Amino acid sequence: MIEENVRRQWVTPALVVDFDETQANLRKMVELAGDPARLRPHCKTHKMPAMVRLWLELGVTRHKCATFAEAEMLATAGAEDVLLAYNIVGANIDRVVAFRRQFPQVRFTVLVDHPEPLRALSDALHRADQHVRVMLDVETGLRRTGIPPGEAAIRLYRAIHEDDALEPAGLHWYDGHLHQRDRGERKAAVLSEWEACRKLRASLEAEGLPVPTIVAGGTGTFPIYAGLPDPGVELSPGTCVFHDAGYAHAFPDLPFTPSARLLTRVISRPTAGRITLDAGTKAVAADPPQEKRIVFPDLPDARIVLHNEEHLVLETDEADRFAPGDELLGIPWHICPTSALHREAIVVRHGLEYARWVVAARDRQLTI
């Protein structure tokens, strides 16, 4: 609970993070991983230097990201090892060189799944007399990026190995399509696809190509990979640092608590049975379907009937309870794009404002 006289000062819509709940999520992640060295949390969920510092306090030095702004935010906040888990193409190729120059102390790795960008990356690094670690992005069944396990994957990995500007860093295996609600079914799905990854690693190693690490999974599959007796696996969940209503619904077995909320105010009661809040699509992520954008624990019957840029219209039998100016706390359905909509989060502890955490990497470009 946030004290009313504290809340009243805040401009809405506001992203509000509970410090103790968030820290408990982080600690549970380390506990599940068994060792901070097995954990490589994805920072896309928070994009906040303050969160990276919390990770460092827990001994987690390896981090994952999807953009150069996130990579720069991580490095500036003190991360020692950064995996930019995104295929590097076009103008981003020169940003690899720039990143290596600006942060030579950071162990930096990028992804590749195709020979052409690999060649362009190699050329740029040779010209600059630089090198970088490269991980092969492997197609898991998500069918988003990656090269399918097989001969072409082995050829591409060999090309990384044979290039003195590139260091083979292992395999990237992200299976974000596995959303089985039942833990046992999810585990069976993970293990059946994982076999192809293990086989690929074995084939590479049989050819004398080292595979130091496999970076695997997100939040849903985290406990399953954590349970594998495989010292070569690093775990890369992201969402569970804040968790959200979507994942709480999708993965009821996970021990995390939604710790980020949106504070919103009633701005109108336009017709009977309706209230309108200042929680538009510029404050809470607009992933489809419209009915699943945010959940209000104090208003369980609320139905979202309209979601515009600055307006969220709810239908509820309880509309009479509300007057313009009244506050509601909602749990976003998808926290990662929601946090990116805010310049900062208000961090609360014991009902009071504790800090403001800047969402530094919400921009596409910082200095690089």
Ligand SMILES: Cc1ncc(COP(=O)(O)O)c(C=O)c1O
């Ligand atoms: C490549 C990659 N790794 C890890 C994650 C983290 O997954 P989750 O959001 O389920 O924690 C994501 C999420 O989008 C991702 O795209």
